[in-house]
Amino acid sequence: VGGDAMGGQVGHHPSAELPISLLYLQQMRFAAALLVAVSLAGCASQPSVPPAVNAVALYTPPPPLPPPPYDEISIKSTDRRIPVIMYHDVIAKRTARSQWFDCSRDEFEAQLAFFQERGINPISIGDLYEHLTLGKEVPESSVVLTFDDNYQGFYDNALPLLRKYGYPSAMFVHTGFIGDKKGDHPKMDWKELKELHKEGLVTIGSHTISHPDDLSKLPFEVQEKELKESKELLEEKLGGPIEFLAYPNGKYDKTTADLARILGYKMSFTIANGLAEESPGILEVNRYVHTRMEKAWEDRDKAIKNGVTYRYEAPITVGPITYESEKVEGCDLRLIRGGMPTTFISDARQGVSDLVKATGSQAGINGTFFAMAAIKSTDNRLVGPSKTPEMAEVLPDMETTRWPKLRNRPLVMWGPYGAAIYPYQPATMVQDRAYREGMLDMTDCFLGGAWLVHQGMARTREQILATGSSDSMDYRRRAFFGFDMDGRPICGATYNSVTSEQFAVSLAEKGVSEAVLLDSGFSTSLVLGEKILASGHSSPDNPSRPIPHAILLKGEVDKASEELAKKDEIKAGEVVAEDAPPKRRRRRRRN
Incomplete structure (x- = not known):
């Protein structure tokens, strides 16, 4: 037995100075004595059989491998809106022989000065890629400058200004x-390209070999050759990876994009107007031609003004379920706070009261919008993506015809410990992993109709209409879901008919931090236990339209809230008499 194991230092152990033979004898005597002691102990007690060992229970599996780096436009990038600008030749002076896509040196410098004056930060194409796929933080006012076709004018006229x-x-x-x-638009040579590559201010990408008019019209083999051989030649000559591609004339198809990914391109660009984060995919990133610079900044400024870059990420605070009612800013509010939220999608359609009872929940409210509004319909298809705890993956919305209307609406998600709201980008949020990039342990998600309150501030009429439907300003009984300033879930509805703008103002007054609009009007239904506290007055026998999706709350109900709810409880027969929909007068035609 080594000295450390016996409790002393090897260099100071008494046996350390003994001859080897004596040391060996001493160790053997110790071992024999130990064996005798063990034998005697065994004789003093009954022989025992070792307990069975569960190898599976003892085995601790290694932690799961991290997923590969995300290679699509991430939900984490939606807090920015970045225009990518496309230039071609930058010429010394504009002449009668100039092309429409030419940019003069003076025009180009004026644009760079504009960026500087407005505090706009040009970022590299590599930074854009990391922002789009990983959510890398970039300046709020960012822009990306790209040039097509390898013109000599770039080297002679644009590069000195970019360096400046x-x-x-x-x-x-x-x-x-x-x-x-040759000609009026000569091209750079390898020496100049190598200089650019070495300096690092300019990132070199591929634009194919021959600049086909339309890649999508070419056979597969020709497309592959154009993308593959141009990439390989640039890598060979420049001594570095070529990871980015611009489709000539912005023309491509799915085959082209798939080929680009297979061949190792990380990001590709089109010439479709639009902000980078709202592109159809990382291999279809939008770009504005430089002649549309004004539109690019109008789109960007409008997006910021309308709040489509808002984002909410916070822990969930779970507490007792409470109920309150109050008239605020003309809205007869009925609010339920606390508990732990969960969502439920019915196979057909049911009342919220039925779903609360069937799931053992303590409270609930009607959920998001659904495709078929007819009261007697049993269709349970929702508008937007959805997930409940029972579903293994997010069910995406694949009705592409409505994607433009849904873009930037609030996507609400939560898990055991936290909640988040992100601007929805339908084209890039098709696979489950796109949502997991926002929250790995997400259990529930749905798409709200509009963002009503953000960071305790009511959104304006213009902001609500920017992503919400045109009827969000109609007078209806309104419903919402969100979180208060303490991170508690909160949901509620109005007992009277109001606009979404009025609704937003009243919720902000009540200390709601984040609120999104739920399906309203006939679908409105707020329930605590067996008590209906707000309804959509669909029919005397059915106080609210049966719905396929509900948000339910589980937890202990505050006793005082139960008593208050008894006073506010409404009956099915009372609803129509108290708040029937206003009759519309038929207007006479004027000749």
Whole structure:
């Protein structure tokens, strides 16, 4: 037995100085004595059989491997709106022979000065990729500058200005024309491209070999050759990876995009107007032609003004379920706070009261919008993506015709410990992992109709209408779900008919931090236990339209709240008499 194991230092153990033979004898005597002691102990007690060992129970599996880096536009990037600008040749002066896509040196410098004056930050194409796929933080006012076709004018006229301002950019090169100095628009040669690559201010990307008019019209083999060989040649000559591609004339199809991914391109660009975060995918990133610079900034400023970059991420605070009612800003509010939220999707349609009872919940409210509004319909398809705890993955909304209307609506999600609300991007939120990028342990999600309150501030009429439906300003009984300033879930409805703008103002007054609009009007239904506290007055026998989706709350109900709810409880027969929908007068035609 080593000295450390016996409790002393080897160098100071008494046996350390004994001859080897004596040390060996001493160790053997110790071992024999130990064996005798063990034997005697065994004789003093009954022989025992070792208990069975559960190998599975003892085995601790290694932690799961982290998922590969996300290679699509991430939900984490939606807090920015970045225009990507596309230039071609930058010429010394505009002449009668100039092309429409030419940009003069003076025009280009004026645009760079505009960026500087407004505090706009040009970022590299690599930073854009990391922002889009990983949510890397970039300045709020960012722009990406790209150039197509490898023009000599870039080197002679644009590059000195980019160096002067310290602005990064990207150059997309069609390799079949490198070094072609003929005509009014000569091209850079390998020496100049190597200089750009080495300096690092300009990122080199591929623009195919021959600049086909329309890649999608070419056979598969030809498309592959154009994308593959241009990439390989640039990598060979420049000594570095070529990871970005611009489709000539912005024309491509699914085959082209799939080929780009297979061949190792990380990001590709089109010439479709639109902000980068709202692109159809990482291999279809939007770009504005430089002549549409004004529109690019109008789109960007409008997005910021309308609040489509809002984001909410916070822990959930679970507490007793409480009920309150109060008239605020003309809205007869009925609110339920606390508990732990969960969602439920019925196979057909049911009343919220039935769902509360069937799931053992303590409270509930009607959920999000659904496709078929007819009261007698049993269709349970929802508008937007959805997930309940019973579902293994998110069910995406694949009705592409309504995607433009749903873009930037509030996507609500939560898990055991936290909640989040993100602007919804339907084209890039098709797979379950797209949602897991926002919250790995997400259990529930649905799409709200509009964002009503953010950070305790009521959104304006214009902001609500920017993503909500046109009827959100109609007078209806309104319903919402959200979180209060303490992170507690909160939901509620109005007992009277109001606009979404009025509703938002009243909720902000009541200390709601985040609120999204739920299906309203005939679907409105707020329930605590067996008590109906708000309804949509669908029919005397059915106080609210049966719905396929509900948000339910589980937890202990505050006793005082139960008593208050008894006073506010409404009956099915009372609803129509108290708040029947106003009759519309038929207008006479004027001749």
